C-alpha cells in the first residue's frame with residue numbers, strides 16, 4: 001500500500017474556525033456526469049431596465065420610488081425576514097420544544113446604479129464605495145441595542161436564489177448570534193486566549209510560506225482557498241493585519257480590500273467564462289458588546305460551479321445528513337484560479 | 348404591541364438533536380417570487396431503459412453487467428467517494444492544518460427492476476424488500492472493524508443532484524462519525540443518561556398529544572414535521588418504540604415502516620402534483636462498538652420545493668453564513684401534508 005497523500009486518498013480536513021470536517025475524495029474527479037445541467041444566462045443586460053425594482057427612479061414591490069442615486073444605495077428590505085417590532089417572548093415545553101422570538105432588520109445594499117454591472121466589472125474605486133457603505137452600516141447597526149450580530153452578504157446569480165440581476169447585496173442583523181458565527185466566536189476567542197494571537201494570523205503565516213493555496217495577495221489582504229474549503233472553488237479573503245471587524249480597516253486597507261475583491265471575482269468569471277454565481281459574506285466580530293479580541297474579519301465566497309458553467313456541485317444526501325464532501329482538492333482549485341488571465345474575459 | 352405567537356412573529360427554534368437553530372419568518376410568505384423557476388420533468392418513464400446503467404441486464408459505467416434481478420439489487424459504487432484500501436495517515440501543522448485519511452466504502456441500493464417506479468408508486472410489500480436490504484446491509488457493515496458509521500440515503504430528482512431516475516439509494520459507510528450524527532450521538536446519549544429515556548420517545552409523547560405537527564401515524568411509526576424543521580416540507584419518520592437502529596426492528600415493525608414511507612411519499616407527490624424531489628436518509632446508532640443507549644432511529648426527508656413544482660427554497664447567503672431560515676411554519680406544512688388525498692394523483 002502506498003503512503004497517504006492528499007492527491008490520491010480520501011481524507012477528512014478540519015475547519016479550525018467552526019470545528020467541522022469536510023470529506024475530500026480526490027480520486028473521484030473521474031466520475032462521468034449524467035445529471036442536471038444548468039441553463040446559461042449569458043444575454044447582455046441593459047444599463048437600465050424599466051422593470052427592475054432596484055434601478056434608479058423605479059418603483060419597488062412595496063410601492064416606494066427609488067431615488068436617482070449615482071453610486072450606492074441602501075434601503076430596508078420590503079420583505080424582511082427579521083423585523084424591529086417583534087414582541088419579546090418564547091416557548092419552552094420540557095426543553096423539547098424550544099423557541100424564542102427574534103428581533104432584527106434586513107437591508108438591501110445596491111452596489112451601482114448600472115443594472116448591467118457586477119463586482120468584477122466595476123471600477124475598484126466604485127467597489128471601494130460599496131466597502132465604505134458596508135462599514136457605515138456595520139458601525140450604525142452596532143450602535144443599536146437590539147442588534148448583536150450583523151451579516152453582510154451577496155447572493156449572485158439565479159442558481160444562488162438571486163431574484164434580481166441588478167448588482168446588490170443584503171444585510172440581515174439580529175439579536176442572537178447565529179450558529180456559524182457563534183462557533184467561530186468561540187474558537188477564535190479560545191485560540192486568542194491561549195496564544196495571545198489571532199488564529200487567522202497564525203494560519204496565514206503558514207499559508208504564505210507554503211503558497212499552495214494562495215490565489216493572490218496585495219499589500220493588506222490575501223485571497224486563498226482555505227485548507228478546509230467545502231465548495232469546489234470556495235475562497236476566503238483575509239486581512240493581513242489582525243482586524244476584528246471592517247470598522248477597524250484604515251482607508252488604505254479599504255482600497256486594498258476593494259482591489260482584491262475585484263481580482264478574485266474576475267478570476268471566478270474567467271474560470272468558466274461566465275458570470276460566476278456565488279454566495280459571499282463577511283464574518284466579523286458580533287456587535288454584542290463583548291471584547292471579542294480573537295475575532296479576525298474575513299470574507300468567504302461559496303460558488304457552486306464544479307465542472308463548467310452549467311454543472312454544479314450538489315450538497316445533498318450525504319452532505320445534508322452527514323457532512324460536506326468535495327472531489328477536487330483545495331490545492332488544485334487554488335492553482336486553477338491563480339493561473340487565470342488577469343483581464344476579464346468579456347473585455 | 349401584540350403578544351408573541353408563532354404565526355405572525357419572527358422567531359428561532361432549537362433542534363434538540365443537533366443543538367442548532369432555525370430562523371422562522373412566518374410573515375414572509377407574502378413575498379413575490381421573481382427568481383429561478385425549475386423545469387418540470389413530467390415525461391412518463393418506460394419500465395425498461397436500454398441506456399440506464401441500473402436496469403437489469405444493462406452495462407454499468409465500470410463495464411460490469413447487472414444481473415437480471417427481480418426485486419432489489421446492491422453493488423459497490425463504481426465511483427465511490429470512500430475506499431477500503433486507503434492507507435492510514437494524516438497531517439497536522441500546528442493544529443492549524445489538520446487532515447486524516449479516511450477508510451470506507453460506498454454502495455448503490457436499487458429499489459426495483461422497474462425503471463419507471465419511485466417509492467410512492469411501489470407496493471408496500473416491495474418497499475418492505477428495500478427495508479430488508481437496508482437492515483441486511485447495516486448489520487453486515489456493522490460487523491466490519493473499519494466501519495464505525497453507516498449512512499443510508501436517497502437523492503430523488505434531478506434538482507437533488509440525482510443523475511439517474513431509476514429508483515435507487517446509496518450507502519456511504521466510514522471509519523469516522525460525521526459531524527451531524529456525531530452531534531446527535533452526543534445529545535441523545537446525554538439525554539438518556541439524565542432521564543433514562545430516549546429524547547425522541549419523550550418528544551413523540553408531546554407531539555402525539557398536541558397533534559399540530561403530526562402528518563400520519565400507524566401502529567409502529569409516526570410521520571411528523573419536526574418543531575425545528577429547516578426545509579419547507581421537511582418530515583421525520585420515527586419509530587414509536589425506542590429502537591437504536593433498524594437492525595432491531597421486528598418484522599411487523601418493518602412492514603409498518605414500509606407502509607408509512609409509502610404514505611408520506613404519496614403525500615409529497617400529491618402536494619404539487621409532481622414527482623416530489625428530496626434527499627432522505629436514516630439516522631441511527633453508529634457501529635463503533637459503543638452502547639449508544641440514547642440512540643433512537645429516525646428517517647429525515649428534506650425536500651427543496653417551497654411554492655410549487657417549480658419554485659424551490661434556496662439555502663444560500665444568510666443560510667450558508669449564519670443559520671437556516673424558513674418562511675412557512677412547521678405547523679402549516681404538517682397541516683397541508685395531512686389534508687391531502689391518500690391516493691396518488693397519477694393513478
Ligand SMILES: O=P(O)(O)O[C@H]1O[C@H](CO)[C@@H](O)[C@H](O)[C@H]1O
Nearest residue numbers: 313314315316317318319325508
Ligand atoms: O453519488 P452521486 O449520486 O453521483 O452524487 C450525488 O450524491 C452525492 C452524495 O449525496 C453528492 O455528494 C453529490 O454531489 C451528488 O451529485
Ligand SMILES: O=P(O)(O)O[C@H]1O[C@H](CO)[C@@H](O)[C@H](O)[C@H]1O
Nearest residue numbers: 161660661662663664665666672
Ligand atoms: O432575500 P431574497 O434575495 O429574496 O432571498 C434569497 O436570499 C435569502 C437570504 O440568503 C434566502 O433566505 C432565500 O432563500 C433566497 O431566495
